[in-house]
Amino acid sequence: xxxxxxxxxxxxxxxxxxxxxxxxxxxxxxxxxxxxxxxxxxxxxxxxxxxxxxxxxxxxxxxxxxxxxxxxxxxxxxxxxxxxxxxxxxxxxxxxxxxxxxxxxxxxxxxxxxxxxxxxxxxxxxxxxxxxxxxxxxxxxxxxxxxxxxx
Amino acid sequence: xxxxxxxxxxxxxxxxxxxxxxxxxxxxxxxxxxxxxxxxxxxxxxxxxxxxxxxxxxxxxxxxxxxxxxxxxxxxxxxxxxxxxxxxxxxxxxxxxxxxxxxxxxxxxxxxxxxxxxxxxxxxxxxxxxxxxxxxxxxxxxxxxxxxxxx
DNA sequence: CCTTGATCCTGTAGTTGCTACAGATCCTAT
DNA sequence: ATAGGATCTGTAGCAACTACAGGATCAAGG
Numbered sequence: 012x013x014x015x016x017x018x019x020x021x022x023x024x025x026x027x028x029x030x031x032x033x034x035x036x037x038x039x040x041x042x043x044x045x046x047x048x049x050x051x052x053x054x055x056x057x058x059x060x061x062x063x064x065x066x067x068x069x070x071x072x073x074x075x076x077x078x079x080x081x082x083x084x085x086x087x088x089x090x091x092x093x094x095x096x097x098x099x100x101x102x103x104x105x106x107x108x109x110x111x112x113x114x115x116x117x118x119x120x121x122x123x124x125x126x127x128x129x130x131x132x133x134x135x136x137x138x139x140x141x142x143x144x145x146x147x148x149x150x151x152x153x154x155x156x157x158x159x160x161x162x
Numbered sequence: 163x164x165x166x167x168x169x170x171x172x173x174x175x176x177x178x179x180x181x182x183x184x185x186x187x188x189x190x191x192x193x194x195x196x197x198x199x200x201x202x203x204x205x206x207x208x209x210x211x212x213x214x215x216x217x218x219x220x221x222x223x224x225x226x227x228x229x230x231x232x233x234x235x236x237x238x239x240x241x242x243x244x245x246x247x248x249x250x251x252x253x254x255x256x257x258x259x260x261x262x263x264x265x266x267x268x269x270x271x272x273x274x275x276x277x278x279x280x281x282x283x284x285x286x287x288x289x290x291x292x293x294x295x296x297x298x299x300x301x302x303x304x305x306x307x308x309x310x311x312x313x
Numbered sequence: 314c315c316t317t318g319a320t321c322c323t324g325t326a327g328t329t330g331c332t333a334c335a336g337a338t339c340c341t342a343t
Numbered sequence: 344a345t346a347g348g349a350t351c352t353g354t355a356g357c358a359a360c361t362a363c364a365g366g367a368t369c370a371a372g373g
Contacts, residue, residue, distance in 0.1 A: 025349070036332055039351095044330090055339060057350060066299065073298050078273050078313065081330070091295065098292040102284035105294045109277045115312070116270045119263055122229050126260045133253035141249040143256045144242065147224050148217065161229065161266070162313065162359090176320070187361055190323095195359090206368060208321060232359070313330085 020061040027060045031068045038068065046071050046084060079108055111160070118161035171212040178211045182219045189219065197222050197235060230259055262311070269312035 028035045041047040047067060050058045067088075074084045086104060090096040125146065132142040179186045192198040198218060201209045218239075225235045237255060241247040276297065283293040 023350080034332070035350095037330085040331060055351090057339080070298050073301065075310070075330085076273075077277060077298075078270070078310075087295075087298070096290055096292075096295075097288045098284050098290065098295075099286045099288060101292045101294050102281055102286050105277060105281045105284070109274065109281060112270055112274050112277060116267060116274060119229070119267045119270065122227075123260065123263050123267060126228060126256060126263060130253055130256045130260060133249050133256070135250045135253050137248040137250065139247055139249065141247075141252045143252050144238075144247075144249075147221050147228075147238070150224065159226070159229075159359090174321080185361070187363095188359085191360060204368095206321090207323095208368080226359085310330090 022060040022064070024058050024060070027064060027068060030065055031072060033068055033072060041068070041071060044081060046081060046088065077108070078112055083108060115161045118159075122161065173211040173215070175209050175211070178215060178219060181216055182223060184219055184223060192219070192222060195232060197232060197239065228259070229263055234259060266312045269310075273312070 022030070024035060024038055027033070027038055038047065042049060047064065050060050050064060053059060070088070071084055074087060075081075079087070083104060087101065090100055090104075126143075129142045129146050134140075173181070175186060175189055178184070178189055189198065193200060198215065201211050201215060204210055221239070222235055225238060226232075230238070234255060238252065241251055241255075277294075280293045280297050285291075
């Protein structure tokens with residue numbers, strides 16, 4: 012590998028934010044909650060980041076984009092950091108998360124069906140009679156009322 | 163209307179919770195944030211509820227079940243409370259919420275596709291090589307990284 | 314009538330995943 | 344040297360609840 016355009020290894024927090032697209036404050040937050048390591052500091056206490064921090068933050072952000080919770084990401088990172096992770100372990104965590112995602116989709120589709128079906132019966136006129144209000148007032152809004160996983 | 167089995171109109175907070183399935187504390191919370199009206203009190207300050215409160219709380223809970231935000235529910239309730247609402251107004255709010263729900267579904271389906279497609283390539287063995295880690299490390303996790311509406 | 318235990322009251326803290334602000338310090342360029 | 348940006352810290356705020364502590368009150372049994 013040439014060093015023709017190596018990533019500068021003396022990044023300020025604002026540089027890291029710019030390179031990753033992460034919010035400036037969120038970087039500090041991830042540090043506080045243990046998703047990012049404590050970076051080295053200059054004599055006056057300013058954080059200095061390098062290429063590994065860029066990678067780590069990208070990892071965290073991609074995991075968040077995929078809907079992993081911070082707890083799950085901590086789990087993934089500790090697997091990787093341990094240095095002896097296996098694909099099986101990672102896959103297990105991924106599958107669990109996939110189950111959660113699919114459950115959310117199902118819940119939202121139930122909501123969509125009720126909403127769409129109800130609104131389709133709306134007249135859109137000035138009458139106070141409204142199927143949606145009827146559902147909210149009397150109907151069983153969503154067949155299984157268990158928890159609100161879908162939010 | 164007979165009073166053979168009219169809903170008792172002298173309900174304690176615990177009764178309202180039991181009748182609706184709502185958490186006891188949540189009732190007070192809804193009162194604080196204006197989703198439930200301040201109920202009458204006994205001389206010693208205990209809340210007393212009646213049938214209208216049961217209906218109102220059921221309305222709020224069904225709306226929450228359908229994923230309406232508290233802000234939206236406040237809007238729906240103020241329409242209804244105003245006494246001069248129209249189906250068109252309610253429908254408009256419902257349609258807007260339906261759009262939000264559908265956007266969430268789409269976002270989650272993108273996540274599902276990436277996750278499922280990636281995990282399908284997992285070997286499930288003891289190797290550290292893992293497609294999911296590859297996606298998190300290098301991939302563009304979810305094509306459009308805009309906001310996280312789907313949570 | 315009195316006690317005991319259940320219920321009720323209030324305010325407040327915790328949850329998740331950030332985001333934003335205030336006030337102090339520091340860095341950089343002129 | 345100084346002005347104005349950037350950084351530092353702690354903390355508060357968002358949604359939508361849930362739970363707890365400490366005190367007051369109610370209801371039933373003795």
